[in-house]
Amino acid sequence: MALMSPRPGVDMSDAVERSAGHPSRRRLYPWIVFALAFALLLSDYMSRQVLSAVFVPLGQELDLDKGQLGSLISVVALMVGLLTLPVSILADRWGRVRSLTVMAVVWSLATLACAFAQSYEQLLIARFFVGAGEAAYGSVGIALVLGLFAPRVHAALSAAFMAGGSFGTMIGTAIGGVVAVHVGWRWSIGAMAVLGLLLVAAFKLIVTEVRVRRSQYNGPGRNKNPRNESPREADDVTSTDVAPEPETGELPPAVRAPLSSLFTNPAVMCAYIGSGLQMFMAAVMLTWLPTYFKESYGMGVDEAAGTAAVFVMLVGSGMIVCGCAADRVSRTDTTRKWTIGIAFCGVAFIALLTAFRLETGPGQLILLGIGAFFCAGCSGTAAATVASLTHRSVQASAMGTLTLANNLLGLAAAPFLIGVLADHLTLLGALRVAPLVYLPAVAAMYIGYRLHPRGVAKLRAVTAGVAR
Numbered sequence: 001m002a003l004m005s006p007r008p009g010v011d012m013s014d015a016v017e018r019s020a021g022h023p024s025r026r027r028l029y030p031w032i033v034f035a036l037a038f039a040l041l042l043s044d045y046m047s048r049q050v051l052s053a054v055f056v057p058l059g060q061e062l063d064l065d066k067g068q069l070g071s072l073i074s075v076v077a078l079m080v081g082l083l084t085l086p087v088s089i090l091a092d093r094w095g096r097v098r099s100l101t102v103m104a105v106v107w108s109l110a111t112l113a114c115a116f117a118q119s120y121e122q123l124l125i126a127r128f129f130v131g132a133g134e135a136a137y138g139s140v141g142i143a144l145v146l147g148l149f150a151p152r153v154h155a156a157l158s159a160a161f162m163a164g165g166s167f168g169t170m171i172g173t174a175i176g177g178v179v180a181v182h183v184g185w186r187w188s189i190g191a192m193a194v195l196g197l198l199l200v201a202a203f204k205l206i207v208t209e210v211r212v213r214r215s216q217y218n219g220p221g222r223n224k225n226p227r228n229e230s231p232r233e234a235d236d237v238t239s240t241d242v243a244p245e246p247e248t249g250e251l252p253p254a255v256r257a258p259l260s261s262l263f264t265n266p267a268v269m270c271a272y273i274g275s276g277l278q279m280f281m282a283a284v285m286l287t288w289l290p291t292y293f294k295e296s297y298g299m300g301v302d303e304a305a306g307t308a309a310v311f312v313m314l315v316g317s318g319m320i321v322c323g324c325a326a327d328r329v330s331r332t333d334t335t336r337k338w339t340i341g342i343a344f345c346g347v348a349f350i351a352l353l354t355a356f357r358l359e360t361g362p363g364q365l366i367l368l369g370i371g372a373f374f375c376a377g378c379s380g381t382a383a384a385t386v387a388s389l390t391h392r393s394v395q396a397s398a399m400g401t402l403t404l405a406n407n408l409l410g411l412a413a414a415p416f417l418i419g420v421l422a423d424h425l426t427l428l429g430a431l432r433v434a435p436l437v438y439l440p441a442v443a444a445m446y447i448g449y450r451l452h453p454r455g456v457a458k459l460r461a462v463t464a465g466v467a468r
Contacts, residue, residue, distance in 0.1 A: 029215045030148035034157070036203045037141045038164050040104050043196040044134050045168025046175075047111040048076050050192050051127075052287050053176035053305040054185035056294060061185070062120055066291075066427070070419025072127050073287050074412050079131025080138075081407030087136035088143075088400025089259065096144045096396060097209045100137060101200060107133030108196030115190035138162070139399035146387055146395065147216050152327065154387055159323020159380025166316030166376070169286045170309040177290070177305025257391035261462045262401050267455025268389050270448025272405040275382035277441035278345055279410025281352060282315055282376035284434045287415040292427055296360050311372045318373035323380025330381075334388065337381040338449035342442050344377030349438035356432045371435075378445070379406075385448075389455045391462050 051058065055069050091099035110129035117123035142161050146154055176188035263269065289308035293299050299307060322344055330336040352371035358364040383402060390398040414434070421430035448455075 029211060030145075030217075033148060033207055033212065033215075034145050034161075036199075036207055037100070037145055038161060039199050040100070040196075040203055041137065041141060041161065041164035042168035042171060043104070043192070043199050044107065044137050045165045046172030047107055047130060047189075047192045047196055048134060048172075049073070049169040049286055050172040050176040050188055051114075052169075052290055053173040053308075054180045054188055054301070055291055056301050057180055057185045062123070064120055066419045066422045067416070068120055068419075070287070070415040070417075072123060074414075074416035074419075075124060075127050076131035076134065077283070077407045077410075077412030077415070079128060080135050081404050081412050083132060083135035084139055084400040084403040084407065085136075085397065088139045088397045088403075091136060091140040092143075092256075092394065092396045095209050096140050097207050097212055099140055100144065100207075101204050103133050103135070103137045103140075104196060104200035104203065105133070107137075108193050108200065109133075111189060111196065112193035115186045115193065136396075136400050136403065138165070139401075139403040140396050142383060143396035143399050144212065147392070148212070149217055151388065152331070154327075154384040156320070156324045156327045156380065158383035158387070159319045159326075162376075162379045162383060163316035163319035163323075166282075166286065166312050166319060170312035170316065173290060173305050173312060174309035177302040177309075180305075181300070181302040256393040257462050257466050259394060259397060261391060261458075262394060262398050265389055265455050265458045266451045267448050267458075268386055268398070270444050270451060271382045271385045271389075272402055273409070274341070274441050274444035274448060275379060275402060276405035276407075276409030277437055277444065278348075278378055279376060279406045280414045280437040280441075281348065281371075281410075281434055282379075283411045283414035284418055284431065285315055285372055285375060286312055288418055288422075288427065288431065292431065295427060311368060314369055314372040315376055319376050319379050322374065322377035323384075326378075326381045326384070334385075335449055335452045337385050338445055338452065341378030341381040342445050342449075344374045345438045345442050345445070347371075348374040348377065349435050349442075352435040353432075356428065356435070389459050391459070391466060393466070 051069075051072055058064065059066075059069055087099070087103075107130050110126055110133055113126040114123055114130065117126055138161075142158060145157060145161060149157055172192060175191065176185075179188040179191060289311055290301075290304045293307050294301065294304040297304070297307075322340075326337050326340050329340055348371050351367045352375065355364050355367035355371055358367065383399065386398050386402050387395055418427075418430045418434060421433065425433075
């Protein structure tokens with residue numbers, strides 16, 4: 001039998017793109033996109049946080065104090081915070097897949113430059129570009145992923161995606177510490193850069209704008225009560241009902257909601273603030289635990305990094321488990337995402353406030369583990385709430401705004417502020433104060449809970465305006 005081949009005049013790449021339209025492949029493709037986007041997110045945080053594992057040898061070689069070391073972490077988060085929204089807006093228009101590819105190339109090359117830095121100033125500039133490259137990856141990446149799945153799994157997916165930051169930190173910290181002990185801190189950083197370049201090459205080959213658009217979720221449950229779904233539809237979280245134009249195979253252009261809708265919804269604003277503040281303590285754990293274990297427990301660099309990696313893993317695991325729990329308890333009442341988020345913050349506050357006031361030992365480690373598990377537990381609920389209260393056409397920009405809040409209020413502020421406080425109070429003294437940030441975080445979430453009905457009404461008004 002003769003081998004089958006494309007018809008004359010039909011490009012092979014076009015044939016491959018059209019094969020993505022098969023129903024079974026449509027259901028698989030969103031998970032492939034999620035896996036690749038998640039892998040790049042791991043690379044993002046491995047490149048960002050590997051420095052925390054090598055603070056001691058890095059500080060000794062370049063003669064840096066804790067404030068300067070903290071600034072090398074904070075400058076990345078600061079750039080992410082400042083550039084996230086404009087880059088997210090650009091990605092909504094230019095293409096999310098193209099944008100993600102460019103971002104990963106930039107941060108990987110900038111990380112490689114960090115490995116060759118000979119002074120604090122050179123390292124700071126290179127870290128500046130790491131932050132510029134990573135600026136909107138989290139927001140654009142999660143918007144890309146959520147667009148492929150049913151809303152009823154958005155909190156779990158958001159939590160899993162955001163937990164990638166913790167897992168990336170864990171892997172980067174553990175590997176970075178081991179490599180630094182054996183071949184030096186520069187090799188630790190260089191290894192992260194090479195991994196990032198390999199992953200972005202795979203992403204570029206497999207994920208395309210056309211395939212993603214054809215796999216967009218537009219089935220039952222979008223802006224509807226999931227209880228209205230049939231059993232078959234409820235089980236298929238990646239089903240699509242998007243008809244491409246017959247001549248071009250492209251989807252018709254979407255009408256966009258105004259960007260002002262990102263800031264005029266009161267419940268969404270509370271989600272931004274609450275999420276950003278609860279990320280402060282998560283950033284403290286990700287950045288300063290290796291140094292804390294070395295100073296307070298007398299561990300070596302590799303042992304301290306490995307121990308800290310266990311707690312960072314708990315942070316990421318907690319984000320996923322808490323996101324899944326939030327999805328389950330809020331199926332019949334979406335406002336429960338607010339209340340369970342408040343509960344997560346409360347547990348973390350009590351556990352961490354107590355832990356840093358105990359003597360070193362098993363009791364402190366157990367409470368640190370509990371606090372780490374819940375410290376970023378409402379990240380997924382905040383992202384899902386923002387997604388549910390913003391128009392689909394500007395969701396990447398909405399996630400960009402959420403990332404802006406997470407970075408300015410948490411990820412950028414925490415490493416630098418705790419470093420400065422540590423120079424004046426000792427690191428332990430600074431860590432004892434840090435959990436107090438949960439108090440305003442809980443206040444913001446409670447206000448958001450009270451304003452949720454107004455947020456839903458605002459979204460309906462925006463949707464009606466776009467439909468006109």
